């Protein structure tokens with residue numbers, strides 16, 4: 676069994692920094708720390724942080740003392756002042772690319788623009804961009820049907836922004852529709868480079884004739900991992916796996932080469948464990964010589 680990893684996969688710079696910051700906090704004896712939402716969308720990383728004494732909580736109200744960690748996805752700006760008012764210290768691991776989008780949105784609104792976020796309304800990153808804003812100043816959508824329900828010509832100017840981890844190509848028809856109806860529309864290139872690189876490398880795996888199966892490794896709540904899977908399954912048999920136990924022996928039947936990629940929140944050790952499992956299963960089922 677041959678395994679081919681994508682040219683680019685796994686942890687991005689933003690996640691690497693978030694992971695390091697929390698580990699350093701724990702190493703330096705940081706006590707009474709808690710992470711608001713998964714620091715990165717991967718259950719293994721969450722368990723690891725918990726074992727280091729930094730558990731994950733779901734809401735700011737649950738933090739009564741100590742340090743609150745804001746994840747790489749960012750938070751609504753008001754969360755910083757709320758944390759301060761409640762006497763909490765803040766360890767901010769928000770990715771700089773996410774901050775760029777906050778700033779770009781602020782500038783557009785200050786010019787009188789209306790914001791259009793292409794993204795998932797319940798994703799923490801998107802909540803961060805929108806929670807503190809007047810709902811009259813923005814729309815969040817992902818489908819053409821949703822776009823068709825809005826009179827875009829009623830706004831003097833639109834600013835279109837993408838959640839960082841989307842596959843932009845999937846939303847081209849939605850954005851084109853909005854642009855065709857708007858008086859003035861400007862789209863910001865806010866898909867993160869790491870997401871693009873992982874997606875481009877996954878496309879290369881898809882076009883590799885040797886590869887019979889692709890495994891996409893990542894957390895259950897990782898949007899960018901899911902998008903990689905959606906992209907791969909269009910071209911090759913593809914499975915989303917969260918841990919080595921998810922790999923099913925029957926997937927490997929008659930497959931000589933397995934392609935492997937991973938979402939931006941997947942640590943290297945999970946990728947290695949999955950590959951090890953593939954080798955083990957392949958060896959178990961190899962025909963006796």
Ligand code: SF4
Pocket residue numbers: 687688689690747748770771772773839840867868869870939
């Ligand atoms: S995927 Fe991009 S935007 Fe998200 S944390 Fe990583 S580097 Fe930052």
